[in-house]
Every structure is written in C-alpha cells, then in structure tokens.
Amino acid sequence: MYGLLMFQDLSYKDRHWHEACFHCFQCKRSLVDKPFAAKDEHLICTECYSNEYSSKCNECKKTIMPGTRKMEYKGNSWHETCFICARCQQPIGTKSFIPKENQNFCVPCYEKQFAMHCVQCKKKIEGFTLEWQNNKMAITTGGVTYRDQPWHKECFICTGCKKPLSGQRFTSRDEFAYCLNCFCNLYAKKCAGCTSPISGLGGTKYISFEERQWHSDCFNCKKCAISLVGRGFLTERDDILCPECGKDI
Numbered sequence: 001m002y003g004l005l006m007f008q009d010l011s012y013k014d015r016h017w018h019e020a021c022f023h024c025f026q027c028k029r030s031l032v033d034k035p036f037a038a039k040d041e042h043l044i045c046t047e048c049y050s051n052e053y054s055s056k057c058n059e060c061k062k063t064i065m066p067g068t069r070k071m072e073y074k075g076n077s078w079h080e081t082c083f084i085c086a087r088c089q090q091p092i093g094t095k096s097f098i099p100k101e102n103q104n105f106c107v108p109c110y111e112k113q114f115a116m117h118c119v120q121c122k123k124k125i126e127g128f129t130l131e132w133q134n135n136k137m138a139i140t141t142g143g144v145t146y147r148d149q150p151w152h153k154e155c156f157i158c159t160g161c162k163k164p165l166s167g168q169r170f171t172s173r174d175e176f177a178y179c180l181n182c183f184c185n186l187y188a189k190k191c192a193g194c195t196s197p198i199s200g201l202g203g204t205k206y207i208s209f210e211e212r213q214w215h216s217d218c219f220n221c222k223k224c225a226i227s228l229v230g231r232g233f234l235t236e237r238d239d240i241l242c243p244e245c246g247k248d249i
Contacts, residue, residue, distance in 0.1 A: 012038070024048055036049075039052075055077040056077070057070075057077060059084075060079065062079075071083040074099075080093070086105055087113055118150060118151050120151055121152065125143040125151075143156075144165075146177065153166040158177065158182050161182050165179060170183075180199060183199070184197035184198075185197060190213075191206070191218050192212040192213060192238070207229065209240075222240060223241060223245040
C-alpha cells in the first residue's frame with residue numbers, strides 16, 4: 001500500500017507556492033498564517049519589510065510599522081504619539097503647529113514662549129497672535145513690522161521729528177525711518193526755482209541741468225514765465241530764458 005502526503009497549496013495574486021516554499025525572501029521564515037508584504041514580486045515578512053523599507057520615527061528612532069498612524073512634515077515622520085509640542089509635551093495631532101529650531105510647538109505654547117518684543121523699548125507687544133494665511137502660519141501683532149522686526153506703534157517714530165509713522169507714508173536712509181517731510185528737508189535736493197525740496201518720491205518729475213534741479217512746474221523762463229520743459233533754452237548767470245527772451249542777452 002502506498003500513503004499520500006498532503007501539501008497545502010498557497011496562492012497570492014494568481015501565483016502559487018508549496019507550503020514549504022512559502023517563506024520570507026530575506027529571513028526565510030515561513031509565512032504560513034502570518035502577515036506579509038510584497039516587494040518586487042518577493043514576499044517579505046512584516047518585520048523584514050519594516051526594517052528594510054519602513055520609515056523611522058524622527059523622535060524615538062524606532063520603525064513606524066505599516067498600517068499604523070504617522071505624522072509627516074518636510075520629509076520627516078513621527079509616530080502619532082511621538083509628534084508632541086516641545087513645551088507642553090502634548091500630542092499635536094491634526095492641530096496647527098509652528099516649527100522652530102528643529103522643534104515643533106502648538107500655537108498656544110509658541111505664543112507664550114516666543115512673544116514678540118519691541119525693538120525700541122524691548123517690552124512685550126500685546127495682541128500678539130498667529131493665524132494661517134495662504135497655507136502658511138503668519139504673525140500678526142498690535143504693533144508694526146519694519147525690516148522684519150517688531151515695534152510698538154508708539155515706538156515706531158520718525159528719526160527727525162519724532163512723530164509716529166504708523167499708518168503714514170515714510171522712507172528710510174541708512175536704515176533709519178523718516179517721514180516724507182523730514183526726509184525731504186534733510187536730504188532732498190532744492191529746486192532752483194522755488195527753493196523747496198524735490199523729493200523724487202511717488203514719481204515726482206523734475207529737470208536737471210548743470211548740477212541744478214527744478215520741479216517741472218518751476219522750469220520756466222525767468223522773464224516771460226513760459227514753460228521750458230521739452231524746449232530749448234538759454235542761461236544768463238543763474239537764470240534760464242526762452243530763446244525769444246534770450247535774444248537781448
């Protein structure tokens with residue numbers, strides 16, 4: 001009499017294995033009745049797959065097992081329970097957070113730890129808040145931001161007259177802020193006609209000739225007052241004349 005050996009036929013995606021051949025491609029351990037993954041047509045046990053292909057947690061450095069929840073940010077991965085606020089140590093989950101110096105902070109903790117202080121008086125700027133704008137976390141304050149630095153509104157003043165610049169047009173020179181009046185009085189060229197400053201700001205047009213400047217409205221014949229903008233002219237000492245008035249020179 002002959003006895004028959006019964007072998008279990010194992011299949012996966014239209015492929016078949018003997019029971020003895022159904023093992024992990026790397027460690028060779030049997031995969032019968034065990035979870036497994038497939039990589040490049042090879043069968044791999046979950047342990048080998050995790051060690052070889054799964055991402056590592058940026059916090060605990062352990063493998064993030066397939067099928068478990070994880071957090072990802074800028075190419076790094078965390079276990080859900082490892083992605084915590086650096087200050088309060090509570091899981092951040094799907095809440096808004098702010099990265100700073102390789103650490104992550106929930107919004108309330110970031111506001112408490114990194115509250116903005118005025119560049120001028122060094123005191124805290126009240127009303128410090130954070131909000132999402134265009135998919136980015138933006139800083140809004142009850143103060144003024146100038147050259148990426150925070151100021152109280154009352155501390156952000158003109159270098160010349162000391163009047164507040166908040167909500168006003170201003171310009172700068174050598175990193176100091178000035179209101180337009182002070183800037184013009186201190187640094188702008190003077191019109192040879194009316195002697196008032198020529199700011200050159202906001203598209204102001206002016207005429208320049210031999211190191212002298214005129215407002216466009218002031219560039220007129222000294223005798224007949226006709227505009228000389230775009231026309232030929234003559235000079236008599238410090239005066240400018242149209243060709244007709246210049247005939248008698």
